[in-house]
Amino acid sequence: MDFNLDDIQQLSPDEASLKAAKGLLVPAKWPMLGTNAAAIWGECQGSGKKPYQVQVDKSGPAFKCSCPSRKFPCKHGLALLLLKFQHGDKFNADPPPAWVEEWLQSRQDKAEKKATKKIETEAAPPDLAARNKREETRKQRMLDGLQELELWLKDQIRQGLARLSSEPAPGQQLATRMVDAQLPGIAMRIRQWPELIRSNPQWSETLSAEFGQLQLLVDAFRRIELLPETIQADLQAALGNSIDKQQVLSQGEILADQWLVLGQHIYEEERLWVRRVWLRAKSSQRFALLLDFNHGNRQFQYNFSSGKWLEMTLAFYPGNYPLRALLVDTPKSVAVSLSEEKPLAQQLQQLSERLAANPWQWPQPLVIRDARLHQERDHWQLLTPEGFAIPLLITSENRWQLLAEGGGKPLHIFAEWQNNKLRPLSAWREQFLWSLAS
Amino acid sequence: MSLLAQLSTQLLIGSERRAVQIPQASGDLAELLQQLSADNSPTETQLLRAAGALAFYSQAGFQPLQAQFELPPACADETLPILPDERLAEVLQQLIQTGPQRLLREVVNAIAQYQYLVPVKMLPALLTLGKSHPQLAPQILALCGKRGVWLAQANDDWHYLLNQEQIIDKALWEHGQQEQRLLFIKHLRMSDPALARQLLAEALPESDARTRSALLETLHGTLQADDEAFLTSLLTDRSREVRNSLTALLSTLPQGHYVERMQTRMHACLSRERKLFRQHWQLSAPETFSSDWAADAIEEKRPSGEALGQKAWWLFQLARPLPLIWWQETLGLNPEQLIDWARAGDWSLALLRAWHQALVREKNGDWAEAFLLKTPFPDLDVDTLQLICLLPQEEAEGCWLSIFDGPGADHRRGEFLNRIVQQDMPPSKKFARAIIKNIKKHLPDESSKWDYALRQALVDFACLIPADCFADASQGWHLEDSNSQFFSETLARVLSTIEQRQRLIQFLTSQSL
Numbered sequence: 001m002d003f004n005l006d007d008i009q010q011l012s013p014d015e016a017s018l019k020a021a022k023g024l025l026v027p028a029k030w031p032m033l034g035t036n037a038a039a040i041w042g043e044c045q046g047s048g049k050k051p052y053q054v055q056v057d058k059s060g061p062a063f064k065c066s067c068p069s070r071k072f073p074c075k076h077g078l079a080l081l082l083l084k085f086q087h088g089d090k091f092n093a094d095p096p097p098a099w100v101e102e103w104l105q106s107r108q109d110k111a112e113k114k115a116t117k118k119i120e121t122e123a124a125p126p127d128l129a130a131r132n133k134r135e136e137t138r139k140q141r142m143l144d145g146l147q148e149l150e151l152w153l154k155d156q157i158r159q160g161l162a163r164l165s166s167e168p169a170p171g172q173q174l175a176t177r178m179v180d181a182q183l184p185g186i187a188m189r190i191r192q193w194p195e196l197i198r199s200n201p202q203w204s205e206t207l208s209a210e211f212g213q214l215q216l217l218v219d220a221f222r223r224i225e226l227l228p229e230t231i232q233a234d235l236q237a238a239l240g241n242s243i244d245k246q247q248v249l250s251q252g253e254i255l256a257d258q259w260l261v262l263g264q265h266i267y268e269e270e271r272l273w274v275r276r277v278w279l280r281a282k283s284s285q286r287f288a289l290l291l292d293f294n295h296g297n298r299q300f301q302y303n304f305s306s307g308k309w310l311e312m313t314l315a316f317y318p319g320n321y322p323l324r325a326l327l328v329d330t331p332k333s334v335a336v337s338l339s340e341e342k343p344l345a346q347q348l349q350q351l352s353e354r355l356a357a358n359p360w361q362w363p364q365p366l367v368i369r370d371a372r373l374h375q376e377r378d379h380w381q382l383l384t385p386e387g388f389a390i391p392l393l394i395t396s397e398n399r400w401q402l403l404a405e406g407g408g409k410p411l412h413i414f415a416e417w418q419n420n421k422l423r424p425l426s427a428w429r430e431q432f433l434w435s436l437a438s
Numbered sequence: 439m440s441l442l443a444q445l446s447t448q449l450l451i452g453s454e455r456r457a458v459q460i461p462q463a464s465g466d467l468a469e470l471l472q473q474l475s476a477d478n479s480p481t482e483t484q485l486l487r488a489a490g491a492l493a494f495y496s497q498a499g500f501q502p503l504q505a506q507f508e509l510p511p512a513c514a515d516e517t518l519p520i521l522p523d524e525r526l527a528e529v530l531q532q533l534i535q536t537g538p539q540r541l542l543r544e545v546v547n548a549i550a551q552y553q554y555l556v557p558v559k560m561l562p563a564l565l566t567l568g569k570s571h572p573q574l575a576p577q578i579l580a581l582c583g584k585r586g587v588w589l590a591q592a593n594d595d596w597h598y599l600l601n602q603e604q605i606i607d608k609a610l611w612e613h614g615q616q617e618q619r620l621l622f623i624k625h626l627r628m629s630d631p632a633l634a635r636q637l638l639a640e641a642l643p644e645s646d647a648r649t650r651s652a653l654l655e656t657l658h659g660t661l662q663a664d665d666e667a668f669l670t671s672l673l674t675d676r677s678r679e680v681r682n683s684l685t686a687l688l689s690t691l692p693q694g695h696y697v698e699r700m701q702t703r704m705h706a707c708l709s710r711e712r713k714l715f716r717q718h719w720q721l722s723a724p725e726t727f728s729s730d731w732a733a734d735a736i737e738e739k740r741p742s743g744e745a746l747g748q749k750a751w752w753l754f755q756l757a758r759p760l761p762l763i764w765w766q767e768t769l770g771l772n773p774e775q776l777i778d779w780a781r782a783g784d785w786s787l788a789l790l791r792a793w794h795q796a797l798v799r800e801k802n803g804d805w806a807e808a809f810l811l812k813t814p815f816p817d818l819d820v821d822t823l824q825l826i827c828l829l830p831q832e833e834a835e836g837c838w839l840s841i842f843d844g845p846g847a848d849h850r851r852g853e854f855l856n857r858i859v860q861q862d863m864p865p866s867k868k869f870a871r872a873i874i875k876n877i878k879k880h881l882p883d884e885s886s887k888w889d890y891a892l893r894q895a896l897v898d899f900a901c902l903i904p905a906d907c908f909a910d911a912s913q914g915w916h917l918e919d920s921n922s923q924f925f926s927e928t929l930a931r932v933l934s935t936i937e938q939r940q941r942l943i944q945f946l947t948s949q950s951l
Contacts, residue, residue, distance in 0.1 A: 023927035028917050047923050157482040160452025208446035212489025219487065348500060355498040372509055375592060389505035400562040404589050408512030420500055
């Protein structure tokens with residue numbers, strides 16, 4: 001594949017690396033540049049005598065550079081891709097030099113070894129005793145973590161929430177402890193608090209709701225064995241214990257359809273990049289969520305863009321109202337026209353059903369038809385045609401962009417709904433006009 | 439108030455200080471709350487469970503509030519087309535983010551000239567740009583269309599754009615900040631100079647000295663003969679700063695009465711003597727301070743630290759406002775001869791200083807050349823580079839080339855190039871090539887590495903060079919030398935600037951077809 005500017009930006013570990021890479025876009029600095037079907041390589045003159053050897057394996061992509069940078073990929077790797085994009089004619093098609101051959105070969109060897117090992121492990125009889133022991137330890141750690149959470153919550157109630165109003169980011173230490181206790185779902189939820197309560201006049205109500213729901217989660221986990229299987233799955237997902245992907249692919253509900261990419265939210269949290277891609281099936285109008293995580297950079301498998309229609313098959317994670325899904329095959333772009341959106345009452349009715357079936361799923365998808373934007377002293381709301389107002393969570397750069405696209409006329413808005421607020425992810429009229437910049 | 443709100447209000451204080459009542463619910467919810475508090479868990483846990491249950495119920499029954507506001511009318515449809523050249527739109531976006539400013543201005547002007555609007559998604563960035571670049575506001579107004587004006591109404595930071603349309607808004611003059619008042623007067627001077635003068639006349643008496651001076655400075659460049667009486671009436675101002683501003687302004691009216699009075703006074707200091715077979719002009723400084731001079735803001739007392747003597751100080755002030763051509767015509771000498779004549783006399787410093795100030799004021803190329811030929815001028819603060827900038831382009835380029843080749847150029851190429859680009863004049867092909875060649879040649883020198891000004895100046899130079907020189911600017915840089923490594927980032931910016939200019943040229947060519 002060839003990489004465009006967006007791809008390269010997503011591969012960059014941070015803004016500074018990309019900026020530094022742009023400073024290397026001087027063909028004269030690259031005495032050698034080459035490419036073939038599998039890889040891109042080049043030599044970049046650095047401050048030393050010997051040029052750096054930079055190479056990118058297109059499958060992956062994977063990077064290797066002889067520079068000492070601790071950034072990954074380093075600026076040389078990014079610059080190599082940028083050069084390929086902007087000055088493709090400067091790359092020769094000669095056979096790769098030995099150092100490229102060796103690296104590609106070693107990568108292939110490793111991959112083969114890994115595959116062999118996987119087959120061996122799968123073939124080997126599972127060590128049930130060891131696995132049970134692992135599960136046991138893990139469960140104990142989670143129970144300990146939940147006990148700590150419960151104690152923390154109790155303290156807040158005893159001492160009063162007013163105390164928290166002066167804290168810029170309440171509970172963030174607790175979030176770290178929850179990660180240690182293998183409860184990443186709870187940690188993620190806690191990390192949302194600062195954003196949920198920032199300049200929110202009803203902050204104490206929001207926090208009470210959050211605290212109370214966590215308490216019910218603790219209660220539920222303690223008696224998880226007594227609950228129906230689908231609810232057990234929802235609980236585990238809320239705590240952040242996702243089941244094995246292979247298991248979802250082999251046992252989950254399979255659904256092939258034409259899916260509209262409604263919107264996506266990509267954000268970083270403690271060096272962990274999170275991507276939520278929201279889809280809606282053409283025939284059943286059913287929502288699906290693709291949830292991915294990546295450490296270090298925002299590179300995810302397959303790039304989605306809002307407003308595109310994709311023909312593909314999804315496998316749903318088990319649950320009381322399955323929403324999260326995995327890709328089964330490679331998505332294929334198709335041309336489908338947008339259909340009419342349902343009025344607010346129906347959308348809210350469905351939201352209510354989804355919440356009743358699984359109250360732990362957050363955020364929830366919601367489409368608001370023919371909405372207009374309203375702002376007053378930095379307080380942004382959506383006005384629905386029925387005359388209702390819904391407060392928005394939206395960053396300042398995004399809100400002006402969205403207001404500009406609307407121009408005061410109604411737009412269909414797709415948003416993530418959470419705690420009675422909306423985080424808009426995309427907007428369209430006859431066609432998609434805006435999507436959240438991350 | 440919702441049940442959850444009733445509960446959370448109580449939770450603010452803390453259950454250890456005051457007992458919390460779980461709100462009364464009805465139906466299924468009441469039953470659920472009842473069940474949740476049925477066991478003997480601690481009070482806090484029971485309260486948390488109640489909060490959780492209320493939260494789940496209220497979320498599942500989410501009903502938005504009725505809006506208590508009305509929206510402003512939607513934006514009207516555009517009548518002008520959106521810029522069809524997507525590549526140029528991309529260039530504009532890059533320039534807004536990272537400059538160079540010079541090329542940004544050029545691109546904005548080009549799009550405005552052909553009456554295109556920018557794509558809607560670029561409006562926020564463009565409107566924000568105008569806040570830091572007020573001089574671009576009129577073009578931005580043209581580029582952003584009705585949507586931009588509609589958007590600007592919603593954001594205080596962008597209100598400057600609305601004032602563009604009603605810049606002659608007297609409220610700005612009466613209630614605005616100093617900067618806005620100055621801008622207002624400058625704009626008003628273009629459309630109604632007499633009214634602007636009248637407003638100034640009303641405002642001056644109630645302003646402090648610094649403000650009076652700043653207000654008067656706005657008149658530079660728009661002065662007409664009928665402004666003279668007004669300016670003359672102010673010459674007795676209490677503040678020396680204000681009087682200096684006034685005399686500087688009056689000096690730019692060579693046909694005016696003020697300059698005429700000064701000429702008469704200078705005439706009185708000149709006499710002709712016969713030496714051998716030729717007539718020779720003699721200059722003698724005034725012996726006493728004439729009583730009518732103060733009315734023309736001539737200072738009797740020398741400022742402290744003044745190098746000129748008492749009489750020379752008076753002479754300097756008489757000579758300063760005179761147009762240089764007056765000296766040439768009165769004495770029948772050319773600028774070089776005049777400098778020789780001044781140097782041979784007793785009052786050379788007073789005269790040369792007055793002439794130097796006059797040549798800067800007049801941007802007089804002949805006199806700049808004469809001063810350059812007669813360098814050095816001890817005791818006189820002459821900026822040689824400024825003189826070069828005043829020369830006709832061809833001569834200036836010749837001077838610059840010899841400076842770039844000279845021994846004093848190390849460490850200073852960036853400074854020199856900066857002076858050249860500040861002229862905002864496209865250099866000749868020959869000159870651009872020669873300068874680029876010179877910089878390439880000296881790149882491996884240790885001194886170039888520390889010449890930080892060069893890094894920005896070269897990018898600005900790339901904005902001005904003729905298109906024929908693009909290859910010279912983008913190729914033939916030898917970066918293999920480890921001493922030239924520092925330059926790669928600058929070169930990357932030069933290359934991207936040239937690419938952006940090529941796109942601009944393509945756009946202009948396509949439009950003129």
